Amino acid sequence: MGRSPCCEKEGLKKGPWTPEEDQKLLAYIEQHGHGCWRSLPAKAGLQRCGKSCRLRWTNYLRPDIKRGKFSLQEEQTIIQLHALLGNRWSAIATHLPKRTDNEIKNYWNTHLKKRLAKMGIDPVTHKxxxxxxxxxxxxxxxxxxxxxxxxxxxxxxxxxxxxxxxxxxxxxxxxxxxxxxxxxxxxxxxxxxxxxxxxxxxxxxxxxxxxxxxxxxxxxxxxxxxxxxxxxxxxxxxxxxxxxxxxxxxxxxxxxxxxxxxxxxxxxxxxxxxxxxxxxxxxxxxxxxxxxxxxxxxxxxxxxxxxxxxxxxxxxxxxxxxxxxxxxxxxxxxxxxxxxxxxxxxxxxxxxxxxxxxxxxx
DNA sequence: AAAGAGATCAACCGCTTGTGT
DNA sequence: CACACAAGCGGTTGATCTCTT
Structure with a gap:
């Protein structure tokens, strides 16, 4: 199973996205849809790999994303689902509208996991x-x-x-x-x-x-x-x-x-x-x-x-x-x-x- | 005010899975 | 059936921010 070369290609930018890059990506997707991610960067005039564009879109630029603090209900849902599904973030994310798997994963690792641990609950087993x-x-x-x-x-x-x-x-x-x-x-x-x-x-x-x-x-x-x-x-x-x-x-x-x-x-x-x-x-x-x-x-x-x-x-x-x-x-x-x-x-x-x-x- | 420690989160990496040929 | 490629996924990293001393 061959791995895609992705960012190994020379000349492709890595690291944080600039507002200009965001604008380019957003404008292109709004007009054409993302289509094939691999060919998107060239068409949109971006010096990025398709994977990077996809991530930026799905985790940040997508219009149907809710950002900011998680509500208590959301927290409880995450904990409950994690108890059932484990670290299957994408599966958990499907039950939290407008939240991305990456966001949920980060929130779990930085907040909820610690909170449970503090309470004497194993965040892995939920016991x-x-x-x-x-x-x-x-x-x-x-x-x-x-x-x-x-x-x-x-x-x-x-x-x-x-x-x-x-x-x-x-x-x-x-x-x-x-x-x-x-x-x-x-x-x-x-x-x-x-x-x-x-x-x-x-x-x-x-x-x-x-x-x-x-x-x-x-x-x-x-x-x-x-x-x-x-x-x-x-x-x-x-x-x-x-x-x-x-x-x-x-x-x-x-x-x-x-x-x-x-x-x-x-x-x-x-x-x-x-x-x-x-x-x-x-x-x-x-x-x-x-x-x-x-x-x-x-x-x-x-x-x-x-x-x-x-x-x-x-x-x-x-x-x-x-x-x-x-x-x-x-x-x-x-x-x-x-x-x-x-x-x-x-x-x-x-x-x-x-x-x-x-x-x-x- | 400055330095260090800790927290946060966007982004990357590498593996797996799905699909077309 | 085997292979190549695209996309998805979860773990990890590192830059930046915030808090503490």
Whole structure:
């Protein structure tokens, strides 16, 4: 896989952009659109590489960018999403309108990470630090264990949701293609996503997937499947419950820290209104009372799925139910296999979106 | 007022992923 | 299938700003 030469070419400028350069880039894109980034600099009269132009545009010049302080709600969303998605900044940025991944990443590294660390929360795992746990009662440790356990479930479900969203889009595209080719009788086939062969490995996840995690997930899936509810509704509630539980130590620490901060000094970058809202509602409440639920966070993707699914749903409800059942069966089988398998190593990793990506199948 | 330390953030680097041939 | 290229992504750097002594 060859690497693009980019700025290695001689004569290309690097470093901070001047207002003149910004103006040139802005004017060119407004008039022509960016098109091919590689050829853009020459056309726009810039001594920059295309990559540099793209970055400048996406991170700074784009008109739909909100700059300045992050609101409390935005902060909470970032923390919540980071707990679920890890350092997947672009994925997090899709849930924060008008914020760039770079901005979120910087904000996390310079503000939120430190703030969590100060509160005794590991910014990587979003759980109380082990040293803090050591000084706590056994029940706290047990709680953290349970939270970690549920966090795995939440991560698993998050991964699946993403895959499901992609599946729905694929299905719709195929349906449209089918109708376009005048084969109206062609049935809409929605294959369930299958796990990657050879295990649930992921290049990024280091979390462990215990037998009990699998068993819990199995029961959760069984309930969702057998309860007669739609898969998405069941998923949403499962995900929210799992995630809320996983976030509980973080929320508790956040509230505790806020109380302390209130006694000592006001939050540096939280204005009065935000602070009042925060104090009044509480982080836990914001996350759990539905005003900032996991569904909210996942809504952009979920809304797309719902809208597209609705468009497709007319006249194919029964088929969908059948497919849904098959789909849940395959998931359940996977989980049961994992749970029952004595050879499953305790440190087997949690599947991530990559592992369930339907893209692998098409 | 000056120097040093720490914080911030735009930009770069290098790797991965997607797509066309 | 293999390759090349473009674009996207996340980690890191370094210039600049702000705070502290």
């Amino acid at each position: 109380p630090r082990s040293d803090a746990l050591a000084t706590s009662a056994g029940s706290t440790a047990q709680h953290a264990k349970a939270a970690a356990h549920l966090s795995h479930t939440a991560q698993w479900e998050s991964a699946r949701l993403e895959a499901e969203a992609r599946l729905a889009r694929e299905a719709k595209l195929r349906a449209l293609a089918a109708s376009a080719s005048a084969s109206a009788s062609a049935p809409l086939h929605l294959p369930p996503p299958a796990p990657a062969p050879g295990g649930l490995d992921s290049p990024t996840s280091t979390l462990s997937f215990s037998d009990s995690s699998a068993a819990t997930l199995a029961s959760v899936l069984e309930a969702a499947r057998g309860g007669g509810r739609s898969a998405s509704t069941a998923l949403a509630s499962v995900l929210e419950a799992a995630h809320a539980a996983a976030m509980q130590p973080v929320q508790a620490a956040f509230e505790e820290a806020f109380k302390e901060q209130q006694q000592q000094q006001p939050w540096g970058d939280v204005d009065g209104e935000d602070a009042a809202g925060f104090a009044g509602t509480g982080f836990t409440d914001l996350l759990l009372d539905g005003s900032l639920s996991h569904q909210d966070v996942m809504r952009p993707a979920a809304a797309r799925v719902d809208a597209e699914a609705e468009a497709d749903a007319a006249g194919s409800q029964q088929q969908e139910t059948e497919e849904e059942k098959n789909y849940w069966d395959s998931i359940l089988n996977l989980v049961n296999t994992s749970a029952a398998s004595a050879s499953l190593p305790a440190s087997a990793v949690v599947p991530t979106p990559e592992a369930y990506s339907p893209v692998r199948e098409f």
